[in-house]
Amino acid sequence: MYVAVKGGEKAIANAHALLAKRGRGEVDAPRIDYAQMRDQMGVLVSRVMAEGSLYDPDLAAKALLQAQGDVLEAVTLLRSYRTTLPRFGLTVAVDTAGLPSERRVSATFKDIPGGQQLGATFDYTHRLLTDELGTPEVPNLEMPPSAAMPRVTDLLGVDALIEADKPAEGWNDPDPGDLTREPTTFPMSRAERLQALNRGDEGFLLSLGYSTQRGFGNNHPFVGEVRVGEVEIEFDAPEIGHAVPIGRIEMTECQMVNQFVGNTEQAPQFTRGYGLVFGRGERKAMSMSLVDRALRSEEFGERIVSPAQDEEFVIAHSDNVQATGFVEHLKLPHYVDFQAELGLIRSLRREFETRHAADARMSAGKDQNGEN
Amino acid sequence: MSAPRIVYNEGYLDEQTKRVVRRALLKGVAIPGFQVPFASREVPMPRGWGTGGVQVTASIIGPSDTLKVIDQGADDTTNAVSIRHFFEKVAGAASTTLTEQASIIQTRHRIPETPLREHQIMVYQVPIPEPLRFLEPRETETRRLHALEEYGLMYVKLYEDIAKYGHIAKTYDYPVLVNGRYVMAPSPIPSFDNPKMHQNAALQLFGAGREKRIYAIPPYTDVESLGFEDFPFEPQRFDRPCEICGSSGVYLDEVFIDDKGGVMFVCSDTDYCERTATAGERRQTMEKSA
Numbered sequence: 001m002y003v004a005v006k007g008g009e010k011a012i013a014n015a016h017a018l019l020a021k022r023g024r025g026e027v028d029a030p031r032i033d034y035a036q037m038r039d040q041m042g043v044l045v046s047r048v049m050a051e052g053s054l055y056d057p058d059l060a061a062k063a064l065l066q067a068q069g070d071v072l073e074a075v076t077l078l079r080s081y082r083t084t085l086p087r088f089g090l091t092v093a094v095d096t097a098g099l100p101s102e103r104r105v106s107a108t109f110k111d112i113p114g115g116q117q118l119g120a121t122f123d124y125t126h127r128l129l130t131d132e133l134g135t136p137e138v139p140n141l142e143m144p145p146s147a148a149m150p151r152v153t154d155l156l157g158v159d160a161l162i163e164a165d166k167p168a169e170g171w172n173d174p175d176p177g178d179l180t181r182e183p184t185t186f187p188m189s190r191a192e193r194l195q196a197l198n199r200g201d202e203g204f205l206l207s208l209g210y211s212t213q214r215g216f217g218n219n220h221p222f223v224g225e226v227r228v229g230e231v232e233i234e235f236d237a238p239e240i241g242h243a244v245p246i247g248r249i250e251m252t253e254c255q256m257v258n259q260f261v262g263n264t265e266q267a268p269q270f271t272r273g274y275g276l277v278f279g280r281g282e283r284k285a286m287s288m289s290l291v292d293r294a295l296r297s298e299e300f301g302e303r304i305v306s307p308a309q310d311e312e313f314v315i316a317h318s319d320n321v322q323a324t325g326f327v328e329h330l331k332l333p334h335y336v337d338f339q340a341e342l343g344l345i346r347s348l349r350r351e352f353e354t355r356h357a358a359d360a361r362m363s364a365g366k367d368q369n370g371e372n
Numbered sequence: 373m374s375a376p377r378i379v380y381n382e383g384y385l386d387e388q389t390k391r392v393v394r395r396a397l398l399k400g401v402a403i404p405g406f407q408v409p410f411a412s413r414e415v416p417m418p419r420g421w422g423t424g425g426v427q428v429t430a431s432i433i434g435p436s437d438t439l440k441v442i443d444q445g446a447d448d449t450t451n452a453v454s455i456r457h458f459f460e461k462v463a464g465a466a467s468t469t470l471t472e473q474a475s476i477i478q479t480r481h482r483i484p485e486t487p488l489r490e491h492q493i494m495v496y497q498v499p500i501p502e503p504l505r506f507l508e509p510r511e512t513e514t515r516r517l518h519a520l521e522e523y524g525l526m527y528v529k530l531y532e533d534i535a536k537y538g539h540i541a542k543t544y545d546y547p548v549l550v551n552g553r554y555v556m557a558p559s560p561i562p563s564f565d566n567p568k569m570h571q572n573a574a575l576q577l578f579g580a581g582r583e584k585r586i587y588a589i590p591p592y593t594d595v596e597s598l599g600f601e602d603f604p605f606e607p608q609r610f611d612r613p614c615e616i617c618g619s620s621g622v623y624l625d626e627v628f629i630d631d632k633g634g635v636m637f638v639c640s641d642t643d644y645c646e647r648t649a650t651a652g653e654r655r656q657t658m659e660k661s662a
Contacts, residue, residue: 008448008449008450008452008453009448009453009457011450012450012453012454012457059378062378076414076416076418077416079414080414080415080416081378081380082414083389083413083414083415084380084381084384084385084386086386179411180411180413181411182411183396183409183410183411183584184409184411184584185409185511185515186510186511186512187512312509312510312511312512316511321414321418321419322419322420322582323419324418324419325418325419325420325421325423325582326419326420326499326582327420328418328420329418329419329420329421329499332421332443332451332480333443333444333449333450333451334444334481334560335444335625335640336444336445336481336482336544336560336561336562336623336625336640337481337543337544337545337560337562339562339623339624339625339626339640340543340544340562340563340564340608341543341544342626343543343608344541344543348537348541351537351538
């Protein structure tokens with residue numbers, strides 16, 4: 001007697017038990033503590049926070065452990081927790097110019113006010129595998145006490161060599177949209193686009209950014225500045241009448257400076273591509289700023305010929321929670337649709353064979369006629 | 373200070389979000405077949421696994437509701453089980469496998485064989501809400517086409533099928549015209565189920581989570597599957613009955629029964645099949661004892 005895919009309930013319970021077992025490994029070995037994960041896997045934790053759109057290193061570390069290291073699974077966990085949180089207010093826009101940076105590099109100028117600072121970076125490390133990880137002493141250098149570190153793009157802005165970061169007049173700082181709370185429709189505002197890119201998949205943005213460098217929507221980029229550091233978060237509390245500092249978060253910002261030759265209405269000047277992500281996410285911030293600039297093609301009257309310049313293509317496919325869900329849903333049962341397709345293929349084949357048999361009979365008849 | 377514990381809201385979605393979804397649903401009901409954008413939330417299952425349906429169900433379900441969840445027509449397929457468990461856990465909802473006892477039926481890919489009645493709600497999980505998507509991938513463009521009621525592209529596609537294959541080569545997610553105005557994707561139900569949507573007594577709601585769209589067909593609305601006068605819509609038919617319960621005129625799954633390609637055909641609607649089979653056995657026993 002045929003039994004359909006019965007026992008779904010039991011199968012699910014068993015699968016979950018097996019999953020937990022695979023995630024545990026050797027039972028006499030200690031479990032990884034989330035604090036270890038948070039502190040020793042900081043870059044990974046940053047990525048989960050950025051794509052999960054939630055700044056909480058503890059939760060991101062827990063999500064990674066629960067997901068057994070599956071980044072997209074961890075991002076999904078974090079997002080489906082985040083979405084249930086009540087929203088009781090807004091923070092003031094972060095001031096990245098004021099952030100005392102741990103790392104700050106510019107590729108456009110040799111020396112910049114406030115200086116360049118390498119900070120914690122994999123750049124210039126030799127990528128040689130090692131068995132033992134060392135913990136060298138960090139020399140306690142005397143840092144100049146909070147020397148001003150103006151943004152490199154602001155320095156260029158003095159002579160209007162670069163587009164202003166906000167319109168000179170008639171600008172009233174509108175509240176940016178929020179993709180997670182309001183319906184999205186294309187075309188988007190730049191602020192909405194930046195939000196989408198900010199939570200977009202690092203790998204996808206990296207490849208798109210890379211494609212612009214290889215001629216698919218080239219925008220002649222220079223790293224004006226990359227900085228990583230902790231920035232103050234201030235909660236806007238109307239009851240009190242002023243903003244209240246509630247803590248600090250680590251962020252990575254990239255300001256890309258791009259060539260623009262001008263057109264009939266606009267004078268030649270440099271243009272901006274912008275990237276900002278939670279934690280240590282330099283690759284993501286750089287990719288984001290490349291793609292941001294590419295998506296501004298229409299604004300500058302540039303020809304839109306490449307995938308990275310196509311807003312619907314980029315934004316609709318950058319979210320990895322959506323992408324992985326839909327790709328992986330293909331393993332859900334599709335018997336009903338497949339049955340319908342089977343029926344169609346069979347009837348098309350029947351028609352094909354009937355037609356073929358008729359053709360064969362006709363050509364056989366012709367051959368015989370030819371012989372006679 | 374102890375670390376804060378992770379807590380979820382009762383019913384998972386917060387009330388504010390439910391209101392957002394309900395507003396979209398109301399708009400959908402007011403404009404049958406029109407895709408209403410909504411700020412789709414994350415839910416704790418992957419996108420593409422019914423997150424739109426889950427949000428719709430979560431927004432309309434209450435303590436007096438009884439929920440049935442099917443996938444491929446069956447109550448016991450893994451994803452249906454998983455979604456039913458989710459609502460049992462977060463909403464404390466009663467659940468059933470009996471079509472007529474359910475007040476809400478969340479479905480993927482099928483409409484039950486048992487006719488629906490008034491005050492029942494069907495919630496469809498929708499992967500691609502835009503019927504024109506594979507003809508025109510851009511939403512900015514398709515939105516305009518819907519606004520102008522410009523469905524020429526779709527008719528050309530159907531015509532090309534006929535020219536190429538002799539009939540319309542679309543077997544599921546077969547486009548329908550709702551209330552004489554909007555062309556709508558019925559979600560990937562087989563074309564076999566399409567006629568059931570027409571003038572249905574139940575309210576039909578559609579949720580596409582990943583694509584962030586909601587649409588609806590109010591009860592007793594005209595739902596016409598597209599076709600031509602000389603090539604009208606032809607739903608798929610099966611020329612055999614179910615080999616378990618003997619029902620004919622139902623949708624069948626083809627199931628391999630050995631490794632030599634031997635197959636049998638059985639109902640895809642497990643609830644309908646079980647009950648028809650049980651009723652049949654009872655009749656046989658009664659006949660024997662009589």
